[in-house]
Amino acid sequence: MGRIDYYRDPAAPRANSVVPSVVAVVRNAEGELLLIHRTDNDRWALPGGGHDIGERIAGTVVREVEEETGILVEVEGLIGLYTDPEHVMAYDDGEVRQQFSICFSARPVGGRLRTSSESKEVRWVAPEDLDALDIHPSMRLRIAHGLSVERTEPFLG
Numbered sequence: 001m002g003r004i005d006y007y008r009d010p011a012a013p014r015a016n017s018v019v020p021s022v023v024a025v026v027r028n029a030e031g032e033l034l035l036i037h038r039t040d041n042d043r044w045a046l047p048g049g050g051h052d053i054g055e056r057i058a059g060t061v062v063r064e065v066e067e068e069t070g071i072l073v074e075v076e077g078l079i080g081l082y083t084d085p086e087h088v089m090a091y092d093d094g095e096v097r098q099q100f101s102i103c104f105s106a107r108p109v110g111g112r113l114r115t116s117s118e119s120k121e122v123r124w125v126a127p128e129d130l131d132a133l134d135i136h137p138s139m140r141l142r143i144a145h146g147l148s149v150e151r152t153e154p155f156l157g
Helices: 057-069 127-132 137-147
Strands: 003-007 021-026 033-038 048-050 071-082 087-091 096-098 101-111 119-125
Touching (some): 003 137, 021 033, 033 057, 048 057, 057 071, 057 119
Antiparallel strands (some): 071 101
16 A cells, blocks of 8 residues: 655645554664665655554564564663654555654564565664665654664653
């Protein structure tokens, strides 16, 4: 399913749904960040996805990261809540979703890199190489917060 991200665009369609979702800032021992090249919007992003009924939110993080990347993780902490009503995603089926993303930090504990139906490429990326990738501004914000050593409180926005 295709997706168009609208970010602070006055011509964006009105949201008709909100779905809690998660993303994870996963760093390996070398400090590299786990990223996926998404199939729905052709951009690089942190791995993550929708929260399912019956799951604990940390379980959603573990499941989504493994589904999209093949990497098993352990959740370490909360980076922030991202609920900007000026960021909506329009899907081919008519759904227009307002952003509602909970960003966690996690560490890899096993698995091997692989792609999925949602990720056409998966790789570990050094922080200094991020500027070479097409990453949505809202995802860049989460990454910056996740890499920040000064931040002590979760982002709420």
